[in-house]
Amino acid sequence: MNFYRRFRDAAVCVVLLALPFFFLRANLRDPQTTNAVDRVLLQFSAPIQYVATQLAIGVSSIWQEYAYLIDVKRDNDRLRDENARLREANFKLNAEAAENRRLRRLLQLRDQLEGTLLSAQVIGKEVSQYFRVIRLRLDRGERDRVKPGMPVLTADGLVGHVRRTWGRYSDVLLVADRTSAIDVVVQRTGARGMLKGTGREEHYACRLEHLSREDDVQVGDIVVTSGLGQRYPASILVGRIHEITKKEFGLYQEATITPAVNFSRLEEVLILTSGPRGKSVREGGDGDG
Amino acid sequence: MISSLSVIGFGFALLVLQTALATLVPMHSFAPNLMLPIAIFLGVSPQVPLVRGASICFVLGYFLDAFCGNPMGLQTFVLVASVMVARGAGLRLFPQGRAFQLLLTFLMALLSGITVVALRAIFEEQQIPGLGEDLGERSMTLLRSSLATAVVSPLLFAGTRRAEGGSLPKAEERAASAA
Numbered sequence: 369m370n371f372y373r374r375f376r377d378a379a380v381c382v383v384l385l386a387l388p389f390f391f392l393r394a395n396l397r398d399p400q401t402t403n404a405v406d407r408v409l410l411q412f413s414a415p416i417q418y419v420a421t422q423l424a425i426g427v428s429s430i431w432q433e434y435a436y437l438i439d440v441k442r443d444n445d446r447l448r449d450e451n452a453r454l455r456e457a458n459f460k461l462n463a464e465a466a467e468n469r470r471l472r473r474l475l476q477l478r479d480q481l482e483g484t485l486l487s488a489q490v491i492g493k494e495v496s497q498y499f500r501v502i503r504l505r506l507d508r509g510e511r512d513r514v515k516p517g518m519p520v521l522t523a524d525g526l527v528g529h530v531r532r533t534w535g536r537y538s539d540v541l542l543v544a545d546r547t548s549a550i551d552v553v554v555q556r557t558g559a560r561g562m563l564k565g566t567g568r569e570e571h572y573a574c575r576l577e578h579l580s581r582e583d584d585v586q587v588g589d590i591v592v593t594s595g596l597g598q599r600y601p602a603s604i605l606v607g608r609i610h611e612i613t614k615k616e617f618g619l620y621q622e623a624t625i626t627p628a629v630n631f632s633r634l635e636e637v638l639i640l641t642s643g644p645r646g647k648s649v650r651e652g653g654d655g656d657g
Numbered sequence: 658m659i660s661s662l663s664v665i666g667f668g669f670a671l672l673v674l675q676t677a678l679a680t681l682v683p684m685h686s687f688a689p690n691l692m693l694p695i696a697i698f699l700g701v702s703p704q705v706p707l708v709r710g711a712s713i714c715f716v717l718g719y720f721l722d723a724f725c726g727n728p729m730g731l732q733t734f735v736l737v738a739s740v741m742v743a744r745g746a747g748l749r750l751f752p753q754g755r756a757f758q759l760l761l762t763f764l765m766a767l768l769s770g771i772t773v774v775a776l777r778a779i780f781e782e783q784q785i786p787g788l789g790e791d792l793g794e795r796s797m798t799l800l801r802s803s804l805a806t807a808v809v810s811p812l813l814f815a816g817t818r819r820a821e822g823g824s825l826p827k828a829e830e831r832a833a834s835a836a
Contacts, residue, residue, distance in 0.1 A: 377708045384711045384737050388718065392730030396780035416719075423723065427673050 467635070473523030474638055481521075481601065484642040486512060488520075490634050491537070496569035501631040504540040508639060509533045517599060519640045525605035525628030526550075526593060527637055540637075543606060544572045544627055551597050552576065552606055555590040559583035563591065563606060563625060572631060574607060576623040583621070585612060591625055601640065661713050663820040668695050668717040671813070672724050689805035690766060692717045694813035696736045697765055698821075700743025705821065710740045731776060735769045742768070755811060762810040766803035774799070 478485045492505030508514045510533045520527040520540050528548060531541040541548055546567025553560045561579035579585065589609045595602025611624040671691040695717060699710035718733030725732065743765065774795060 377706070380708045381711050381737075381741065384715050385734065385741070388715070388730035388733035388737065390730075392728055392734055392776060393780060395728040395730060396777070427676070432676075 470636055474636060477523045477638060483640055485638045486641050488637050488639055490637065498570040500569055500572060504634065506538050506540060507536060509535050509537045511536050513641060514538050514639055519600045521604060521638045522629055527629050529599065542631055544574055550600060551594045552591050553594045554585050555592050557584050559585055560594060572627050574625040574627060576625050579621050579623060581619055581621050585609060585623060587612060660821050661709060664713050664817060665716050667816055667820040668692055669720055672720055676724060687801050687805045689809045691813060692721050692736055693739060693766055693769055693806055694762055694810040695817050696739040697743045697762055698814050698817045700740040707744055711737050714740045731773060735772050739765060739769055759807045759810060763803050763807035766806040770799040770803060
């Protein structure tokens with residue numbers, strides 16, 4: 369029994385040693401010189417080798433893909449951070465470019481207008497429940513020699529006038545305010561009327577009153593200040609006619625005006641502190657409403 | 658049977674780990690042969706019958722060939738031969754200390770490397786001209802790899818001992834504790 373066991377063990381060891389040797393020999397030999405035994409060994413070993421190789425490839429690929437995913441995640445995190453930084457930089461640049469454009473237009477307006485203009489920053493906005501600006505607060509006041517009644521302008525057109533001042537601050541009454549009234553003319557025909565704010569909270573609008581029934585006005589006509597009343601210089605863009613209401617009887621017709629200035633987007637304005645009021649100046653912008 | 662499977666699983670896990678690490682850390686010629694210390698341990702461990710050790714190494718060698726893309730049988734033959742050589746050479750000498758273990762592993766790694774090169778030179782000489790050339794570079798690669806194998810071998814011995822010893826028969830455990 370002991371002899372049999374030793375013989376068996378020795379035989380197994382020889383087989384375990386000989387088998388890979390002959391497999392190796394069959395695998396590495398020149399295909400031209402393989403004999404029948406090699407071919408049998410190759411046929412026998414090929415499926416086993418295929419299974420083992422597939423298993424190894426499968427396991428390796430799982431790990432490689434895992435490592436690849438780690439790299440991808442690292443790259444992804446880095447690119448996300450870089451993207452956030454670039455977006456922030458881009459946002460800043462865009463904001464600076466927009467500010468630059470606004471300031472350039474204000475400078476152009478300053479060149480066009482006669483008189484002393486004081487630039488001011490909008491530091492506060494009182495808004496309605498519909499998020500429409502009702503009143504503006506500026507960073508210029510009594511100490512800057514700003515007084516109530518002074519016109520407030522932007523490159524887009526007329527904003528309103530200074531309502532009250534104190535210290536370094538002042539409040540602006542907008543042209544769309546219910547208490548605002550400005551003498552204006554329709555630029556195309558010279559038709560004259562009184563522009564009053566509607567004070568509507570849901571959108572900016574003014575009403576052009578005392579417009580003679582015979583006056584030729586059309587939707588889209590530009591309305592500018594007349595210069596009468598000595599408060600505003602003449603020819604400052606106020607808005608465009610949005611709608612005309614002509615009743616069947618009466619002396620006048622009415623029109624709804626959309627202000628040229630978008631009060632919600634105001635950031636910098638000019639205050640006309642001195643100079644000829646009522647003198648004609650060139651129109652200060654397109655006024656898209 | 659369970660201990661054999663444990664050792665095979667341990668070896669397979671090591672191969673997977675080495676494959677994963679190879680993609681992250683380029684080891685080049687310092688890549689150790691992680692299966693060889695297992696073969697040496699199985700060869701010198703008196704609890705492991707030679708047939709079982711050779712069978713385990715046959716399977717591990719097969720995995721190694723498959724993972725490394727070697728011709729089938731190359732590492733299988735070398736590992737099975739290593740078990741037998743280790744059994745013959747180191748059975749009585751192995752417990753003599755860690756330094757000896759490192760030295761034995763280094764020498765065995767050198768021997769197995771030389772065997773691999775010799776086998777390839779014998780069987781591939783006609784197909785790959787110049788395989789026998791560039792002996793200096795090949796020798797350095799062999800030395801580096803053997804050194805790396807020797808350095809990691811204590812860890813692998815401990816791991817294999819745990820995988821193998823975890824399923825020792827209770828009678829042996831009792832005898833060991835009584836002693």
